[in-house]
Amino acid sequence: MAPSPQNPYTAAGVDTAAGDLAVELMKSAVRRTHGPEVLGGVGGFAGLYDASALLGFTKPLLATSTDGVGTKVAIAQAIDKHDTIGQDLVGMVVDDIVVVGAKPLFMTDYIACGKVVPERIADIVRGIATGCELTGTALVGGETAEHPGLLGVNDYDVAGAATGVVEADAVLGAERVRPGDVVLALASSGLHSNGYSLVRHIVSRAGITYASDAPEFGRTWGEELLEPTRLYTLPLLRLLEAVPEGIHSLSHVTGGGIAANLARVLPVGTWVEVDRSTWSPAPVFRVLADLGGLELESTEGTWNLGIGFLAVVAAERADASIAALQAEGIDTWQVGVVREGALPEDGADGFGHFEQGAKGVDGGAVRLVGSYAHTA
Structure with a gap:
């Protein structure tokens, strides 16, 4: 019986199985940020958030912010410690929303890496989930992208975006x-x-x-x-x-x-x-x-x-x-x-x-x- 051919994507350096394992390792941390407003759980194409609470606003304004952590990730990579960089990401993104007086609702993240190491990716996302818990923000989705040849095996970068809401007459400025x-x-x-x-x-x-x-x-x-x-x-x-x-x-x-x-x-x-x-x-x-x-x-x-x-x-x-x-x-x-x-x-x-x-x-x-x- 001939051996099964190797997945050509794996041969190109992208390990989809490692990505699936990373999702499994982070699931429980992500779920802890979910209240009843979050629908569909982890792993969907899009995160769903019940916005019916906004019906109680007279004139709700949505506030949004996006950012990354910058070259601080290089230090995390240098000492192989990845469980706090996610909190930094939440700080850079969610804490910008409160500047206008808005309450954060939900956040998504994006991790680009040279190679998916499931435990490393899970550590990063657990840190993001911890930050989301500490700011009252639901982590409703994200993406991990493997970029072999563009990033080194141990290289990665993180970014995120969040959305909040504030009553129009309560906007700070x-x-x-x-x-x-x-x-x-x-x-x-x-x-x-x-x-x-x-x-x-x-x-x-x-x-x-x-x-x-x-x-x-x-x-x-x-x-x-x-x-x-x-x-x-x-x-x-x-x-x-x-x-x-x-x-x-x-x-x-x-x-x-x-x-x-x-x-x-x-x-x-x-x-x-x-x-x-x-x-x-x-x-x-x-x-x-x-x-x-x-x-x-x-x-x-x-x-x-x-x-x-x-x-x-x-x-x-x-x-x-x-x-x-x-x-x-x-x-x-x-x-x-x-x-x-x-x-x-x-x-x-x-x-x-x-x-x-x-x-x-x-x-x-x-x-x-x-x-x-x-x-x-």
Whole structure:
């Protein structure tokens, strides 16, 4: 009896059986994100979500966002640790939706890889599912694509998209902001998922491997640099309920840094000076800057430097907002006040210029002033 011919797709480097096994390994984690609104389970051509809850809205607006994790995946690949990169993806995608005050509904993911290793793919998706659970988001579908010859055997990239909903008259944004509003900073968990090309450049130039012990952090370099992105969605949604009418705009501090992202959610004609002396950037920022021979101020357009989110709130609701977020376990403090009128002169230190609008948004103006605080 002649042997069965080999599947030509397998011979070309695509293992469909490995993809099926990966789906089986991730199924239970994905199902945990499903409420009664999700129909059809895992594995369909399209995810189904019951939108009848939107009938209770007067004028529901859908909010959507898409993003990836960037070159942080290279560190996960280098130390073969893939169970947290999915939370980073959720942070980059879902936490953009809450900026307008929207509640996330569902998310889909996409993983491109050189070779499907079922356990690796399952780890990535379990991380995405964990992030979805922590943000109240249903993971309704996804795709894993094997690209032999285009990506190396151990290479992969991840991306995702999410959809949320907000009542039209509850949308947050620059139009709600008034002079005298207070700007609150919400602490980050570390680097989050931005600026890793600079991180990897510094580490490489210093001759450090990601498996190397880092006494400054009490763990390896790879473990420190893979610290998952903090997720802000549910704490911020609860804040919006606890402090109604007090929250005017929110800003997710991602690519571009603190000043540029805050400027996007301020109205034209207003400005804010963010006081560096109100916080001390975490050791990871200081150690990396020192290794790279950089001033911390020169990295402000690249790293979040300890602030993952910013909230612009009515001055009389600032204390209540801080207390609510502190109760959620998020260190929160005041960094500035919204002003209007002529801009103060630029500082003489070279780091005192204003960022005015960003990413196509003609917004307000922001600059960082003073010197960072130091902790013992």
